[in-house]
Amino acid sequence: MLDEDPVFCYSAVVVEEEKTWEEALEYCREHHDDLASVASETEMLLIQKELNKYHTTKHVWIGLRFLSKDWLWVDGQEMDYEAWDEGGKPLCPQAKMKCAALQKTGGRLSSWRAHDCEKRLSFISFGTHENKERPRRYLKTSKRN
Numbered sequence: 583m584l585d586e587d588p589v590f591c592y593s594a595v596v597v598e599e600e601k602t603w604e605e606a607l608e609y610c611r612e613h614h615d616d617l618a619s620v621a622s623e624t625e626m627l628l629i630q631k632e633l634n635k636y637h638t639t640k641h642v643w644i645g646l647r648f649l650s651k652d653w654l655w656v657d658g659q660e661m662d663y664e665a666w667d668e669g670g671k672p673l674c675p676q677a678k679m680k681c682a683a684l685q686k687t688g689g690r691l692s693s694w695r696a697h698d699c700e701k702r703l704s705f706i707s708f709g710t711h712e713n714k715e716r717p718r719r720y721l722k723t724s725k726r727n
Contacts, residue, residue, distance in 0.1 A: 593709040594618060594629055596636050600702035603681035606643045607656060610707035617645030618706035619655040620684070622663050623691070629684070629706060630692045638686060638704035641697060645708075646682035648675050648696070653682065657708075667693040 595614055597606070610617045620626050633642060645656040653671065655661060664671060667685065681699035684692050684706070697703070 594632055595707040595709065596632055596638065596642075596704070597707055598636055598638050598704050600639060600704055601643075602702060603643050603647070603697075603699040606703070606705040606707075607645070610645075610705070614707035614709045616657045616708055617643060618708045619645050619657050619659045620663060620665065621659060623665075626663075626665055626684075626692060630687065633684075633686050633692075633706070634688065639702075641683035641685050641695065641703055643703050643705035644682055644684050644694065646694065647699075648672070648680035648682075665691065665693050667695045669695075672696045 593614075597609065599609075601609060607617050618629065620629065646653055646661075647656065648654075653661065665684075666672075672679065675696045678698040678700065679696040681697055682694045683697045683703055684694055686692065
């Protein structure tokens with residue numbers, strides 16, 4: 583019998599245009615599916631590899647935001663994987679520092695950092711396609727302007 587949990591095929595889209603976090607979220611939901619969530623180190627490495635191919639801001643928005651008392655993915659995914667910078671996960675971020683961005687790096691593993699949500703950054707969108715018949719998950723990458 584096949585696994586009953588839905589399986590998602592993610593298509594990561596690098597958007598070089600600079601937007602605030604809210605504008606990036608709106609753009610992703612209108613043109614793709616959502617701002618990217620990062621569920622594993624493997625996904626982080628694949629996104630990082632794709633980012634390094636393009637001219638983006640040093641930090642890029644991801645779909646992680648501080649709401650109420652914790653950091654939450656906009657797509658509702660559990661935060662099983664974390665990659666905060668050396669300062670660690672901000673437990674009580676400053677008023678404007680409640681949106682997360684991934685730091686674009688050359689060789690080492692990228693990390694996340696809290697940023698002012700009004701800052702204009704490039705971002706990563708995900709498109710999602712459900713496939714309930716095959717128990718697989720993979721990440722496909724592409725570029726968007």
